[in-house]
């Protein structure tokens with residue numbers, strides 16, 4: 001037998017490679033076409049060009065030749081008369097032993113080709129058979145008509161494929177309704193029940209939920225009549241509920257054991273509870289009952305009763321029902337989750353309504369503020385960074401906050417003054433009474449940006465508006481605990497926000513206040529300006545997270561170092577606003593010494609409160625928050641001013657020279673803290689000496 005040369009084999013492989021796979025996509029509609037593609041693939045495989053495909057003629061058993069024209073059209077012709085016998089005849093027989101035709105090869109065939117072709121023939125004819133089977137049922141669902149020569153599958157196959165297709169179609173429907181009808185749990189359950197009934201051809205269907213607390217099964221959908229348009233046994237005055245302990249009946253057995261049961265005659269089964277029949281007058285014979293699991297826990301039981309043809313439920317019913325029960329569990333679990341989410345959303349909405357009622361200022365406060373008159377002297381002093389916000393009382397701070405807003409924006413934006421007054425008073429109301437991160441701090445930071453904006457003309461009106469609103473709101477609803485604490489204690493806020501926990505919350509509170517009736521000082525802005533302003537406010541408030549300062553400082557510092565800083569560059573403006581926010585947030589360090597001392601005392605009061613809370617939770621607070629280390633305060637201040645504040649103020653002074661005074665003041669305060677630190681050290685040494693003398697050292 002002549003073996004093909006390596007070149008010949010390579011040519012065969014190349015030929016096969018250029019045999020387009022999509023041929024089979026098209027071919028599956030016509031059996032002869034598939035057989036012809038198979039034949040031409042075989043001939044390429046063995047490198048024999050001359051072949052003939054013969055199939056039984058339509059009218060007579062006489063074989064006809066299948067040819068494929070240039071155009072790709074398959075034609076049947078009278079079989080050609082050949083001068084010689086074919087070298088190889090491959091009979092084409094499908095898995096049901098039906099003869100589909102013969103493949104005649106005219107050329108030298110070696111033994112290995114024979115083995116190959118015979119093997120190939122089995123797979124090819126099996127593919128033909130199943131593609132035709134699929135095809136047959138594709139048109140059973142109203143698609144294109146299959147050619148008359150398509151072999152008819154056996155009745156069992158038809159039913160199996162049809163049922164499979166019905167199950168697939170329904171499961172797709174269940175998943176679809178998961179997303180569309182999810183809020184109508186009852187409707188979804190009804191759909192699920194009605195389909196299950198059709199699937200196994202049952203007379204009645206029931207769905208029971210397991211009540212873990214009472215170990216009972218209860219059904220809100222019972223005795224689903226199973227018509228095409230399901231009528232659920234929901235009594236006029238509401239949903240009917242059947243309830244019984246899991247110790248009773250077949251459903252109870254399935255719920256307890258998690259095992260499905262298929263019973264031919266219920267009255268012959270000890271587990272059956274005939275009471276329900278006596279209540280409903282219905283006679284139960286065959287029962288198919290499956291558990292519904294969610295994460296390996298039985299959450300319910302679905303029961304089909306009385307196979308319509310009078311027999312028992314078949315193994316195929318069981319299998320289909322088992323698949324179906326999984327989807328049913330998914331649908332019900334989804335529906336329960338959705339209900340839970342919906343309920344919590346409603347509770348949230350109610351909480352927000354209550355909160356916003358109590359969280360906004362009242363009319364008395366508004367009227368009181370409207371009557372207040374700013375002091376000229378205070379207005380003069382407020383033009384400088386040194387001004388001490390602590391000196392203002394509870395009415396003066398909002399009064400001057402309104403004054404600052406008016407001064408900055410009265411001729412730039414339209415806003416209702418009462419809205420502005422309500423906004424400022426509600427902002428005040430939403431700062432908590434904590435030692436440092438309170439309304440006075442919010443006001444002080446707003447005053448700092450007021451002075452910057454009064455002394456410069458760098459920022460656009462919209463940027464200035466965003467900066468002022470950000471500063472006055474930047475610590476709204478602060479609880480006197482830092483982000484690290486919020487995360488360590490796994491507070492709800494830390495669960496919502498993964499980074500800059502408090503700063504995200506401060507921004508969220510700002511938006512909530514703006515959205516309150518009669519509070520929206522931005523409402524005269526166009527839609528685009530409003531969106532831009534909110535975006536700027538978010539950027540500015542998030543920038544007050546000291547953890548972000550270091551990267552902002554590094555970026556801005558390197559831009560300045562390379563001499564590339566340009567106010568016209570959006571990124572440079574954005575970085576500048578961020579560092580400017582930190583500058584205002586740390587302004588206390590650049591206040592005159594008496595103000596610095598007063599502020600630091602409340603800062604550390606808040607720090608020590610946090611340290612106490614951490615200790616209560618079994619954690620060791622950092623030195624700055626440890627009241628047992630209060631003697632280290634001057635050192636800590638030296639570190640804080642050198643390591644953070646001066647870095648910030650020196651940087652901002654490079655781009656906004658009007659803030660140079662902050663650098664000078666900080667150095668003055670730094671020197672005071674250094675003197676205190678030195679004083680502490682001397683005292684400590686003297687105490688040590690005194691101790692040593694006493695102990696005779």
Ligand SMILES: Nc1nc2c(ncn2[C@@H]2O[C@@H]3COP(=O)(O)O[C@H]3[C@H]2O)c(=O)[nH]1
Nearest residue numbers: 544546585586588589600603624636640
């Ligand atoms: N140690 C120290 N920390 C300060 C001082 N002023 C502000 N801070 C810290 O700087 C932080 C800036 O952001 P926050 O307002 O969230 O919280 C502030 C305080 O934790 C100060 O004078 N001393």
